[in-house]
Amino acid sequence: MDDRSPSRRSGGRPDPADLRQLSDYPVSLRRITGLFAPHRSALGVVVALIVLSSAVSLAQPFLVRHVIDVALPRQDVRLLVLCVAAMLGVAVVTAVIGVVQTWLSTAVGQRVMHRLRSDLFAHLQRQSLGFFTRTRGGEVQSRLVNDIGSMQGVVTQTATSIAANLTVVIGTAVAMAALSWRLALLSLVVLPPAVLLTRQVARMRHRVTAERQRRLADLHVQIEEGLSVSGVLLTKTLGASPRLTERFDETSSDLVGLEIRSRLAGRWRMATMNIVFAAVPAAIYLAAGFPATSGKMTIGTLVAFIALQGTLFRPLMGLLNVGVDITASLALFSRIFEYADLPVEIAEPVQPARLTRADAKGEVRFSGVGFAYDPDRPVLTGIDLHVPAGSTLALVGETGSGKSTLASLVPRLHDVTAGGVSIDGTDVRELPLSDLADLVGVVTQETYLMHASVRDNLRHARPDATDAEIEDACRQARIHGLISSLPEGYDTVVGSRGHRFSGGEQQRLAIARTLLRDPAVLVLDEATSALDNETERALLATLDDVSRGRTTITIAHRLSTVRNADQIAVLHRGRVVELGTHEELLLLGGRYADLVRGGLGAERVAA
Template sequence: MTQHTISKTTSSFAALGRLLRYARGYRRQIIAAATCSVINKLFDIAPEILIGIAIDVVVNQEESFVASLGFESAREQILILAVLTFFIWAGESLFEYLYQILWRNLAQRLQSDLRQDAYEHAQKLDMSFFEARSSGQLVATMNDDVNQLERFLDGGANAMIQVLVTVVAVGAVFFVLSPVIALLAFTPIPLIIWGAFYFQRKAGPLYADVREKVGDLSSRLSNNLGGIATIKSFTAEQREAERLKASSEAYVEANRKAIRISSAFIPVIRMAILAGFLATFIVGGMQALSGALNVGAYGVLVFLTQRLLWPLTGLAEVIDLFERAMASTRRILDLLAEPVQVRDDPGNHLPGPVRGEVTFDGVSFRYPASGAGIDGISLAVPAGNTLALVGATGSGKSTLIKLLLRFYDPDAGRILIDGQPIHEVSLRSLREAIGLVSQDVYLFDGTIRENLAYGRPAASDQQIIDAARTAEAWSFIEALPQGLDTQVGERGVRLSGGQRQRLSLARALLKDPPILVLDEATSAVDNETEAAIQRSLRRIGHNRTVIMIAHRLSTIVDADTIAVIENGKVVQQGSHEQLLERDGPYAAQWRVQTGQAW
């Protein structure tokens, strides 16, 4: 187990307290479910008392306990006990039905809310959170961990309550009938409770490790299935199978350690139960033989001893469920407690209509993990103009785009749209004003129509077709057998790279944003697709602010302003002709790309 895991492993009861605080909106349902569990258990232990009373009736007849209540005939007494037995069993069945309905519905409702809240909170977190965690770990938290908690609420919570009720109710009967035997019967309980807490302390960190290993395994599966083409192309199937086996074996080993601890509980507790039962059996029997204890009362005590002690063996399974659930609860609630770095002001909208003037005013930013970033960048893009950003990989171009979209907030400086600082407006209104076409196109598993209309779900088919035509995507869409209803597959795997890029551009155009951002949108396409996208850009650039990141300088020669960024700073800016005349970094790169450097 890593030091990080150990530092995050807190008391399971503290995790339970956190869960109860989260579920305070379900207080009535929890109280109702717990009440039904208590009543059901009280009905459940009543038949053992009735058996003892029945023995008393058979042995003592007119001098029995029931006779003292006014039922003198032994036959009347038996009939009364039969009626009571019927109502007790009916009551037990009714409240078992009720607590199962209440607990299970509560489990379903709570797990749904936890998953939804965790997902919605995750969407608010800045990109550094996702860059530091694997998607497999997050999926395991939102799915498997939530399901683990659901399993505990389905049965474990009721079991814990009923064990407590059994100890209190049966204990009360014992002390009424025979305080001496009660003390003897209760002697093993401290050992059982101590054993439960001992195993709980031992099992807690082990189950936290199990949850970590589940996340690692999910991450490995997710990564491998997502990169199956790469695995095949490098003939790495066997190597990846071995790596998956290693992750799976680590999960098995973590579970083995936890199972070893939890499995030792029942044998130890069983011997403690035997000691309590023998004490009741022998001492109570001797008292009954000597006449110090009523025969019926002795029967009650013998039957209730097992009722008192045997359910405590279920603590092993309950603790197992509890520890797994609390380990999962910690992970879920830790995710919900992750601080949101990029704060939103949903009530303050970007003033409209948005013209699209973009200003970077002394903007600085550093990534905490790598230390890379930008320093004091100032750029102004008038509304309707095109700004091109060029520079080596890692120079800071994409960082500017991430800051513009507020995936991060700058360490210093401001970014303004139409003179309005973007940190003072809602994220929704900001991002609605910007259309992003990135190098890494992400298409959702669905139809072409669903993907194109993603930013504008109410768009008509004609609007979708118009956007596809503008992006020069309609010709290939129209040629497909199912047209707009063609399934693209996960991440658009059924389409070519150029087709995916054109769909990405069409999706951004259908949104009709006043600011269009192209992050190396033509770097991974062929010459024909690049030419098609260039024609599209010349059409859509009118009356729209365009910010482009490009490695191919031929794609940005018509830009109003070109900014050259090196090591996080703007070292040159101007038009294509002006930068060529200055014979600086841009001109040198132009000569290399056009074959003039030789």
């Protein structure tokens, strides 16, 4: 269970992390109740069932009193049978009500959780690339899975337990007063010290448990980092295995002591509660023996009173933790709403223009383009480029010159902060994102493959693609032969992050995946960087073939990749400082010529 679940009790004190979350991002009760508004009828039935169950269960002690005081002394078999049958009836009714109540509350919680989870996933899908570069992946997953999953407890545990505990406490108190107001007053005197003692022990256990949870989280991180494919590879290449093993051993050793202390604290809590459960009835028995406090109480009344008193302690403790439960629940919703309220930086156009793949020619134009992640530090300034339909533009320059950022503006991975980018005269910000994805295909140097079969990875780009179309795209990317040679062919699972294939093979799969979409504009961000020279030459020949009739924007670090481009734009500090063909720029003798003559020699251009 996530450590932010409302079910986590802290001995009466809200978790500081929950308080910080609510301070940073307050939530309104109206918004939370709005989530459950469509289910108000079901929730009303749940509350009614809780009240009914509590009321019915209160009949049990009175039935016991009637058996002891009337049926047994009078040897009234008929009355005895009726009372016993009523006891069994009460047990059956409360059990059935409990099942129905659990079913209804769980169903409501699951439906609300499903709606929240789906809406949040769709909302996060609409976030810009910048959001995911700023945010830890584990944090996104935690909010989407753990926090929303724990939200189930708000309905099935926190809300229902508050209603049930309140009903039980009020009903039990009234019933105890009806049986014996003198012993009821005595219980009011005895219970508070017992409750305070139990809460104090609970707080001690919470402190130990919280520390154990932190160390356990450290252990999980070490396992994830040390035993993942990438982690093992890094550890072996750095020779860091002894150091990681020593660190893991130290954390595991700390957990031994914390686990012992946690178990002892838990045992002390149980021992305290057992003492309370024994001491309070003992005090009541003692009081019942004195005429001043007994009020001529019958044996049946005493037994019934003790039974009622025994049901009062746990719900009373639950009510004393209401503040903690509500704070934890609000913090949970705060974390969910914080992500749900994130502004969408790359939004769908209000009045979209239409440009279908069948109608697109692929002319790309950058007009006065400026971009900045930070307003005070522009990445691109005053970029004016025209890429005619079907032509090739190569972007070169030093690392950090803005090449990848400029190319990312075409598929709207980022939005310009000045100027505009258009395809066939239509600003990309005016196109529906689905249409833009059909028009622009992107292959980057960082290939991502899912842990699925080759076929499923390729169909991710186009779910309706036939097997023949998939194989044709792989032939174009020079990967069909390799896939066919595998024992399971296109059903081969690529492995975690594609580790089943080499870097070059992964890139060829990525290119095949993009070609399957048949885009009008192709953006290649160092797409051949992981290929050897021979494979690159074969793939470049293929890209020359498939690029005919489509516009290609290439970012490359190899001279062989850019020398045949129709235009080469040289970027420096976010500006285009040179523009022309390979021969024209060499004759110019400027920055491009310096890049060619630089440390990458005759075969590479600085990226």
